[in-house]
Amino acid sequence: MSGFPQALAAHLACDVTTVCQCWRLTRRDGQVSGFTDHDRRLSVAGVDYEPGTGLAASEARDSLGLAVDTVDVEGALCSERIRAEDIAAGLYDGARVEAFLVNWRDPAVFALVRTSTIGKLTRGGEHFVAELESLVHALDQPNGRYVSRTCDAELGDARCGVDIGASGFAGEGVVARAGGADTIAVSGLGDFAGGWFAHGTLLWTGGARQGRSERIVAHRIEDGTVLLTLLPSVGxxxxxxxAFSVAAGCDKSFATCRKKFANALNFRGFPHLPGNDTAYSYAVDGGQFDGGPVVP
Incomplete structure (x- = not known):
């Protein structure tokens, strides 16, 4: 109890307590929501916590060592706050969840007891279950760079240096026809060669998906019609x-970086890295062992 504020510690020492749990959820896009297992709406530190979702949490544990502690939080899907399509679209993946212990009779008396991130979120019927992982899980993530032939930078970021907003690298269009398998026929991109936007991104600027970003799998032209195939998603x-805007795509290869973007000096991969066959082979007649580049 020593870590709790004095007022809350004194309340917990009483024979009868009036405490509840509150969860403040911050999505990666910055949207903040508040939920509580109390039966009334509470306002704590300027955030409103809604009881409508009927949240309930499993046992919480803090263990010694580097094991990742988890807590399951279960609630009801509701169109106003947590929607099934938002869960399926991954909007809650990696969200930050702060758990508070609150005196519901005096919401100014509270303490932060746990900070977690959503590791897995599943739904079934009209309910969802969120697995909250402790911050220790960050220690189990790969850090540093991988040595590979492909680039590990994101097109347009500081390490890449390409201005994807420049003329010729971006465009705007409108959906002309929506087909199956996430393929759409569009207008407004007729000046671009087929494949130019493959592996790029599409940002919806109008329609039901406005504000959402999609990954473009393929860009082709058939009988004068521009077709974009998007990564399958729910929404x-x-x-x-x-309406939408699109940015050119990159397949992370050295050839594309050099020819398409004239950005070979900023390539963040190791294109001339010999493969396993070369590393384990031996010199034979007719082989080329002049130390020249693997990728021209």
């Missing part, structure tokens, strides 16, 4: 007339 239906 509102794409309809004719939906």
């Amino acid at each position: 509102p239906v794409i309809a004719p007339g939906d």
Whole structure:
């Protein structure tokens, strides 16, 4: 109890307590929501905590060592706060969750007891279950760079240096027809060669998906019609007339970096790295062992 504020510690020492749990959820896009297992709405530190979702938590444990402690939080899906389509779209993946112990009779008396991130979120019927992982899980993540032939920078970031907003690298269009398998026919991109936007990103600027970003898998032209295939996702239906902006894509290869973007000096991979076959082979007649580049 020594870590709790004096007022809360004194209240917990009483024979009868009036405490509840509150969870402040901060998505990666910055949206903040508050939930509580109390039966009334509470306002704590300027954030409103809603009881409507009927949240309930499993046992919470803090163990010694580097094991990742988890807590399951279960609640009801509701159209106002947590929607099934938002969960399926991954909007809550990696969200930060802060758990508070609050005196519901005096919400100014509270303490932060746990900070977690959502590791796995599943749903079934009208309910969802969020697995909250302790911050120790960050120690189990890969750090540093991998040595590979492909680039490990994101197109347009500081390490890449390409201005994807420049003329020729970006465009705007409108959905002309929505087909199956996440393929849409679009207008407004007729000046670009097929494949230019493959592996790029699409940002919806109008329609039911406005504000969402999608990954473009393929960009092709068939019988004069521009077709974009998007990475499969769950969300509102794409309809004719939906507007979007697109940015050129990169397949992370050295050849694309050099030819498409003239950015070979900033390539963040190791294109001339010999493969396993070369590393374990031996010199034979007719082989080329002049130390020249693997990728021209």
